Amino acid sequence: MYGLFTLRDCAVARAMLCTGLMSIAGGVWAAEDIQFNTDILDLNDRTNIDLSQFSRSGFILPGTYLMQVQINTQSQPEQRIAFYPPDDDPKGSQACVSAELVEQLGLKKDQLTQLTWWKGGECLDSSSLSGMEVSGDLSTSTLRISIPHAYLEYSAQNWDPPSRWDEGVPGLLLDYNLTAQSISQRNTVSRNNLSGNGTFGANAGPWRLRADWQGRIDDENIRREQRLEWNRFYAYRALPSIQARLMVGENYLYSDLFDSFRFTGFALSSDDNQLPPNLRGYAPEVVGVAKTNAKVTISQQGRVLYETLVAAGPFRIQDLNDAVSGSLDVRVEEQDGTVNSFTVESSSIPYLTRPGTVRYKLASGRPSDLHDGGQGSVFGSGEFSWGVSNGWSLYGGGLSDSNYTALSLGVGRDLLAFGALSFDVSRARTTVQDESLSGSSYRLSYSKRFEEYDSQVSFAGYRFSEKDYVSMSEYLNARHYGKPVGGSKSLYTATLNKHFRDAGLSAYVTYTDQSFWDLPSSKRWNLSLARSFNMGSVKNMNVSLNMFRNQERNQRTGTQNNNTGMFLSLSMPLGRSGSLSTSASSSHNKNMYSARFSDQLGERSHYQLSADNTSVGGYLSHVADHADLSLSASLKENNYTSLGMSARGGATLTPYGGAGHRSSGVGGTRLMVDTSGVPGVPVRGYGRTTSSNAFGKAVVPDVNSYLRTAASVDLENLPANVEATQSVTQLTLTEGAIGYRTLDVIAGHKAMAVLLLPDGSVPPFGGTVKNEKQQETGIVNDGGSVYLSGIRPGEKMVVSWGGVERCTLVMPVNLPADGLATTLDLRCQMLMPDNAAPASASRIRITNTEITPS
Known part of the structure; x- marks a missing residue:
């Protein structure tokens, strides 16, 4: 008769019992029977004792136990582990490592063919892998498996091989990002607007079904404009066996060789996110300066990717999806109604691939416009990158429809101590507006991390295109809208980080220069300097300088919009957690002087009060269980007032229950934690804690796909009548999954x-x-x-x-x-x-x- 046992650390009695038994039975061999001297125990009745589970040192009574599996110190979710008497020791007991558990080990294919089994092929014979050890520990409910790293596919901290990935549970989700602004001046203009974007979704097995939406309502005096549209409908899933991602529906072509455009069809591509962290790609970031409490909107070809309220001063947005590539349109709407727009090029780092592997991207479908529908004929595209050796990669690809063809070929070289370099040539030929055009484009990319100098060139690149070279998006625009064909001449991009630790100084520089054959060029550079220092008894003071220049070409008129500015700030600590700063800024030929005080309101709220030569304002952000909230307000001279609010959150529903929650990325991966039906239990992921709702459910939104995620009960803030006998759970979720785990809470x-x-x-x-x-x-x-x-x-x-x-x-x-x-x-x-x-x-x-x- 085999029973199911769950062993937990339990109060003082268990600790006393285990300590006493260890002193009684110490030094006895695992396979031998143990004789307990009960005189050591301070008991009134030594004839009424149940110590059957401790009768043999290291012995585990045959049966099935709920145990946490630990593979080379990496903890896995709890599983039912059976213990059977081995064939050569009927009185003994040995853990049965099942075929399902062997799949989670991440063994190389060569090792899988060498495995032998016992108990009729049900259990792995650990001796078939030299150096492998399996042991059970009832005191901690842990099955420890030790395997030499040479047998494993790949080993990295916080990363699991595909055999351990979890597809999650079926469910529905709704993520949203809402922003409202109201700007008014007595007896004149009154402007109100509400904008939002988000995702509806459903998960079924490995498939993720998604629908992206965006909308805006503008109300200016008596005139109102409103628009609600669906960006795209699509479905995707991971294909772990080939480290790829399949997507069908409305999508954008994300290519390392060609420009991006919208289409309806399918895409199959290697997924870098499924690789260990140090083999993954590069995600773009956006930096800028806001004169007031402002709304920043990042979009691509009309589709909103990111929208948020930022406080006055420099901002840096680093949590964009690393699948985004190409030109990003950034719009900064100030509270005084002024708008500053610029473009950021999010090019990728040099195209290098691990030796002996091939990365690829395949796509086919019909180009489409977000507002106008179909835009072109059916196309097909494909590209690859082959890791020829440790130092060399060969890559190339093609893109074609009935009137357009482009081919590209390049080579990448790992220069080791000198960084990484790649060079490629693209050739395009098209017939549009009764004209045949053919031209080439050349690109050079470089990346280097200078460890000895504590600096990094994240990306530096140059691209030159001949006058008759036409990209796919230029061809589609000319065909659909009758715009001029081609025009792009050259593009320089560079990003540099540098830390001078001895001087307490850090520097960040970005530069973009794009020129055209028949139109004015566009340039943008940004320099950020920051230094920390002490002055007498005042510690941790900080001075920062941010300078920028934007020279942008207006997409409609073709004219130049120039904006040069700077932002100088000095801050010092004030109080236990507050900070007081003064700043001077110059932009659009206007100078501004301001002072700001910021502080925490508990662990979840942060506020900022500001005043400058013409206005006063405030900014408040709060991390709630169900949303991230922010509120901004300002009052300017002549009775000019503005108010802004934003909310970012979501809701997730599964067969096991539902909960509202914060949202770290629309439509992204999340983990639902069941606190055994107990409400008010604080649960922590990698961000702020969130409390379980009335049904004992909490959703942790800050989950990275394909990386091991831990969720735990915040033991320091547990209610007095609640006790967590299991406080931590770990798992690795695939992209877009809804994970589900139960924590044992009483x-x-x-x-x-x-x-x-x-x-x-x-x-x-x-x-x-x-x-x-x-x-x-x-x-x-x-x-x-x-x-x-x-x-x-x-x-x-x-x-x-x-x-x-x-x-x-x-x-x-x-x-x-x-x-x-x-x-x-x-x-x-x-x-x-x-x-x-x-x-x-x-x-x-x-x-x-x-x-x-x-």
Whole structure:
């Protein structure tokens, strides 16, 4: 008879029991029987003891146990592990490593063919892998598996091989990002607008179904304009066996060789996110300066990718998706109604591939416009990158429809200490507006991390295009709108980070220069300098300088819009957590001087108060359980007022329940944690904690796809009547998955109790008490005393010893208000005869001096 056991750390009684037994049985071989000298234990009745689970050192009674699996110190979710007597030792016990568990080990294919099995092919013979060790530990409910790294596909911290990935559970989701602004001036203009974007989604097995939306309502005096549109409908899934991602529906062509455009069709591409972290790609970032509390909108070809409220001063947005590539349109709307727009080029780093592997991207469909529908004929595209050797990569690809063809070929070189370099040539030929055009484009890319100088060139690149070279997006625009064909001449981009640690100085520089054959060029550069220092008794002062120049070509008129500015700030700590700063800025030929004070309001809220030569304002942000909220307000001279609000959050529904939550990325990966139905339990991911709702559900939104994620109960902030017997869970989720895990949490009163059997005796020392959820709530001490947790009025609990449930307890309906100050006397109603014993357990002969299996 095999039972299912769950072992947990439980209060003082378990610690005392384990310590005492270790002193009794120390130094005995694992395979030998243990004789316990019970005189060491301070007990009144040494004849009434249940120590069957400790009768052999290292021995685990045959059965099935719920244990956490640990593979080379990396913890995996709890699983049911069976222990069987091995063929050569009928009295022994050995963990059965099943075929399902072997899949989670991440072994190389060569090692999989060498495996041998026992118990009819059900369990792995660990001796078939030299150096592999498997051991169980009941005190921590852990199965430890040690495997030489040479047998594993790849080993990296916080990364698991595909065999351990979790596709999550079925569910529905809604993520949103809403921003409202109101700007008014007495007797003149009043402007109000509400904008938002987000994603509806559904998960079914490995498939992710998504629908992206965006909308805006503009109200200016008596005129109102409103628009709500669906960006795209699409579905995708991961293909772990080929480290790829399949997407069908409305999509954007994300290419490392060609420009991006919208289309309807399918795309199959290698997914860098499925690789270990140090082999992944590069994500773009956007930097700029806001004169006031402003709204920043980042879009691409009309589709909003990111929208947020920022406080006055420099901003840096770094949490864009690393799948984004090409030109990004950035719009900064100030509270005084002025708008500053610029373009950011998010090119990728040099195209290099691991030796012996091939990365690829395939796509086919029909180009489409966000507002006008179909735009071109059916096209096909494909590109690849082949890691020829440790130093060289060869890459290329093609893109074609009925009137357009482009081919590209390039080579990448790892220069080791000198960085990485790639060079490619693209050739395009097209017929549009009754004209045949053919030209070439050349691109050079470079990246280098200078560890010895604590600096990094994140990306530096140059691209030159001949006058008759036409990109796919230029061809589509000319065909659909009748715009001029081609025009792009050259593009320089560079990003540099540098830290001067001895001087406490850091520098960040970005530069973009794009020229055209027949139109004015566009340039943009940004320089940020920051230094920390101490002055007398004032510590951690900071001075920063941000300078920028934008020279942008107006897409409609073709004219130049120039804007040069700077922002100088000096800040110092004030109070326990506050900061006071003064700044001077210049932009659009206007100078501004301001002072700001910012501080925390608890752990979840942050505020900023500001004043300048013409206005006063405030900014407040709050991290709530269900959304990230922000509020900004300002008052300018001549009764000019502005108010802004934003909310960013989501809701997730699964067959196990639902919850509202914060959102770190629309439509992204998330983890639902079930706190055993207990409300108000604080749960932490990698960000702020969130409390479980009335149904005991909480959603952790800050989850990275394909990286091991941990969620835990915040033990320091648990309510007084709640106890977590399992406080941490770990898993690795695929992209867009809704993970689901349960943490073992007990809610209820705590009290000392004395258990009595019907004949007046007491349960044996070492017996366990469990509630109706099979959660262990106590362990029997000397004289039937037990420390009970999770007591609910009128609830039943079961007392077990010898591996069998023996009797039931009924908790009092009226519990004492003084809790631990009162000892409960509880009668235990027998479930079966006292002399019953499990068929698979050894009977115990008890004397005054020893316990031995008989």
